[in-house]
Amino acid sequence: AYPQDGEEEEDVKYCTEEIKAELEDQDIYIPVISKGFQHQFWQAVKKGAEMAAEDCGVEITFEGPETEAMVDKQLDMLQTALDKGPDAIVFAALDSKAAIPMLERAEEEGIPVIAFDSGVDSDIPLATAATDNVAAAALAADMMAELIDGEGEVAIIAHDQTSRTGIDRVDGFTARMEEEYPDIEIVDTQYGAGDQLKSTDLAKAIILAHPDIKGFFGANEGSIIGVLNAVVELQMEGEIVVIGYDSGVQQMEAIKAGIEAGAITQNPVGIGYKSVEAAVMALMGEEIEENIDTGFFWYDAENIEAEEIVPLLYE
Amino acid sequence: MSDTLVLMEGIEKSFPGVHALSQARFELLSGEVHALVGENGAGKSTLMKILAGIYSKDAGHITFKNRPDVHISSPRAAQNLGISMIHQELNLMPHLTVAQNIFIGREPRRRWNFMVDDKKTNSMALDYLQMLHLELDPRIKVSELTVAKQQMVEIAKALSFNSDVLIMDEPTAALTDTEIDELFGIIRSLRQKGVGIVYISHRLEELKKIADRITVMRDGNYVNTVSAATAPIDQIISMMVGRTIYEAAPELPEANTQPIVLEVKNLNRGRLIKDVNFHLKQGEIVGFAGLMGAGRTEVARAIFGADPVDSGEIYVEGKRVHIHHPCDAVRHGIGYLSEDRKRYGLTLSMDVETNVVLASFRNFLGALGIVKRDKTRIVAQNAVEMLSIRTPSVQQKARNLSGGNQQKIVIAKWLTADTKILIFDEPTRGIDVGAKSEIYKLLNELARQGKGIIMISSELPEILRMSHRVIVMCEGRISGELNIADATQEKIMYFATQRANGGSARADVAAAD
Amino acid sequence: MEKSLPIPKNFSLSLLRSETARRLLAFGALIILIIAFSLLSENFLRFNNVIGIFIATAVNGVLALGVTFVIITGGIDLSIGTVMTFSAVMTGMFIAKWDMPIAVGVMGGILTGTLAGFTNGVLISWMRVPPFVATLGMMYVAKGLSLILSELRPIYFYDTPLFREIAMGNHFNIFGQSFDITYRGYDIPNAIWILFAAAIVGSFLLSKTILGRYTFALGSNAEATRLSGVKVNIWKTAVYTVCGTFAGLGGVLMASRLNSAQPALGQGYELDAIAAVVIGGTALTGGEGTILGTIIGAFVMSVLANGLRILSVPQEWQIVVTGAILVVVVYIDIVRRRQ
């Protein structure tokens, strides 16, 4: 196993039966505004959020715009959420700066805000439950370097060239390669909008354009599935070191089958859970940690069944 | 007074596959009505479109008001020179009002030359409409008018240019006699003012009434120019066709004793069709006469299932039939040839072959719905031959044929469908004498074969010549029925003006004659 | 001929009546939605939410206004979404990258839209590229250019706080006082006034000017218009240029609202705008349409989106409901019109 950020803390849930009973009487409503809703990652976050809601006896709703480009639609959602008179808000900003006026309104109305997934450039959120995507992608770069012996050509398929996560992961991976591994060359970086089919065709073209390619990094679930499809369709299983991000059935199967070397997983369920929990704690007047690092982890065929990894993965 | 306004010489024009004009020539004096005649596809419209800046000529010279070699590059350029044209096909914007249509491109403007002055537009339009004795609200949308009224709007529009040269391409095709008289009155007063008028028409009997000179064209060539007053019609016709044509004396149709094929009872549709009852016998031609907007087209469309009706019963060969859609009508053996072929008759971007078999594809189907192309081609070629449709081949697109030949294609379509009842709505509108007499022959032949024919026509001579019986409509009602032996133009006019609110002055005049 | 105009007053009245009735349909849909949502949620009619709906309508409304012109000519403009983005990015370039004054940036942004629209117009009228194709091409080009110019990153307007005031300030506010007290100083943002001003300008252009007249004429019968000596190419180009200009304004509003130019946003917005136009009773076949209808259509869209959110309807169902309502409203409109 490759535990990150060291320590394995024992998870203590804040919401006990008593707290749940107490909160249930108050009809607490906490809208969760995410960056998306169709992707599995967000569905896993939603699952975590719902678990926390269940544990704490509060009501949540979960919504996010269709693509991570729709900054204004997200603001509309945030505004509607505020108009519903919520008790707290849990929010993953597509563009943290653009959202500030809305957050100011929340502050004015005394509604506590918890940020998740990526932070907001503002001190309004009481806490942020997020993954350090730059560091996580850097870990992927390290693993890649190790697996290809520190030299050769690699390529990246990412989901989006403008979204925060897309930028951070590509930057994190690229920067680490440039700084630490001079003999590794990133020959191409393309973006497939998280669309499995487009990503497949992209990855295929890249592999064919660079016959000597040794490694491939897929920066989100849709992207890595594209890479895997490309490798399978070209019957090059095992010839290219494939490293992915997040989880999902297909990726996990590929790791077990040895087609994919391994992947970085965040803790989406944890993110969802922790952020709603933090919102509840704020409502209860508890002291909360400002940075809730839900961490990221490397998993591969060896540790995919491990106790500490399994809960982080979603199907 | 008689200065030469326009002189066109050596005009050449080719379209893909068609040499439409070769060494065409035309001269127009001020203060004359110069008729341009020729068979369908002779190139009349093409020649005039060149003068009006719509087509550019391939070669030749145009002298305008003694200015040699004027270049007319666009309709706007033509208008600026003082040339305007009423097109053979309606060219109106249906969503705009009458006034807006008349002044399109020349709207009276207000502030900054950018705002339109609708009040002024309407009042100016009203002036022109009144000049034509047309009772029309200039604020009404053109789409709500009948074809005839739309044609009158086109005429009003052309008049409003106050041009020196006014080209009228079959202006009377959609009009009835009263409107034609109004129009002729206007033409005469324009002539008085020194306007040169080009008058294209297939109604040769009109020419004597209105034209000063007649230029004849054939196959894109100039044939001759003659004086209207002296040249006999026969001579003009033989110049047009280059041969003597079938012109049998109108055979007086004998009374028909055949069984009834179509019976219509109590047909009603709003205020357009009021309680229409009539029958049609096998082998009979029933002429439907009436003024514009009398509701003849509405009745035809209603029988054909093209429009929904409020009530009414239709019997085909004694059996009650329910027609909700044209396909029901076709199934029961009824065919309808509409009055506006471009809008309702043809698929213009498709070839002649498809248009000819469009109503009868089901007769040419093999397994899996495969169309037997070889058969359809033969059928289409036969039809082209039979009706002498001028087309390079049956693969030519319908769009590229002249108006008259397009009309023949529509006729061919219904002949191919082999229906026993045929409704012809203005079958000879825009068709030259040669083709016209062929169509008359055809109608007679079809009647002899036992088909029942309804012929809607605004040309009274045609009605009188072809029909066994004449039904006259007025304001959606059948206002009279005449046996051909008793029918005269006067009697028909009398019934055609039997308005519900006590008749009209004009009817009295007609009856008094 | 004393009764030369037999039914003049009546007729124009009955015309008006049918027009009003038609507009009333979209209006009726709007009222029904508003009543339904108010009954189902007390939060719906809260002042802040109403303002939110208005703001959410502003950009889509402005885009829809522009494309109304194009649709009346019987054309379509698929590029407005990304042209809006391109304009926003250009505004950002002017103000944030090249340090120009705000006014220059705003003008530059709007003119970017104008230019894109003009290009569409030239392609469509002189080069006879069908509108769907020309504007589809422009959709891609504008999208790509936005990404290239912005170097794939949002451009922020932090150094020019006034820029955000364009949409979100309330300097033109006329009712200010009365709302100040009751609604915690939350005033009506300029975006809303700009939307209405744009609608008034659009309405003026469409119904009073020569441009509007030719817009209808082109949609009704372009060939007849040409044969009447109207320079149809120029006017068609003008119409697309107007549409692009509105898209440019939309871009400025969007940038101002977000206080940033987001280069990746925009695609798909054209469909919302076209849907608003269609719900507003403008026929895609051309020849008819109204600005009022478009504005109402835009409100139907945003009230629907907002109301479903307020009711916490699951998002996947929101999508289904939006699609269904679009078809139903248009269908009822058609049935009404046929009568």
Next chain:
Amino acid sequence: MEKSLPIPKNFSLSLLRSETARRLLAFGALIILIIAFSLLSENFLRFNNVIGIFIATAVNGVLALGVTFVIITGGIDLSIGTVMTFSAVMTGMFIAKWDMPIAVGVMGGILTGTLAGFTNGVLISWMRVPPFVATLGMMYVAKGLSLILSELRPIYFYDTPLFREIAMGNHFNIFGQSFDITYRGYDIPNAIWILFAAAIVGSFLLSKTILGRYTFALGSNAEATRLSGVKVNIWKTAVYTVCGTFAGLGGVLMASRLNSAQPALGQGYELDAIAAVVIGGTALTGGEGTILGTIIGAFVMSVLANGLRILSVPQEWQIVVTGAILVVVVYIDIVRRRQ
């Protein structure tokens, strides 16, 4: 008049020539692209890449085939992208959730597309909703339903490995042997054969059958067709149904290739398909078009995408180039046709 038919043979020949020429244009564009990319990158013409291009064309090509019919009638179908997804999801439901045999699932998926197309057809012909609106509504509805049915999760076909063979196997492979040696046993996948089979069926339908004749007639003049006694509503519905069926096939191919039904994908695919049709010389005004053109158009799109990727052109530039090429090809086509 002996020479009543002066130039019959010649004429039909010259027509044919011009038709061929027109097709040749898109074909010419394709050739130029292929030559250019081959010169710029040696990898472009590698067997695997060529196969990659073919596979990448399969889904878009099948969608484009269907929408060709609709476009020839003068209509449009914006729903094919999400209907494809909906069909994929339904296939997944049948096979993976309800444990039906693969054949049933495939039929079910295709029929889902048929049904969606039929619904479009009914809305458009009987209820007179304009195609743009009806299919825009269907776009949303199909998208929402895909998400709802799949519960926002991909549906995997892991228990039925044969399913993936539909697109990616090579059971129909006829050249198998010859390629086996050189290309590491990499054969021509079924998806490619299916694309060509679909094209042949489409071509047969369009040019040989009554459906095809009426498709053209509807696009040329629907009212004249109706007044010829053709049941236009039925045939128009049939055309949209055919289009939906092709979308359904596209969904099955997509699901098979991805070995999963991805409910969130699909929107935007309709524009690619329409672009392919248009590049292939089919006019959006209706009345004309060919299947061969569409297939070539689809290949132009995927060769362009593939070549630019092979050359590692930055993606934002790829977008710009695609938009520009779309307009240029159509423009040249128009110029050619005018002559």
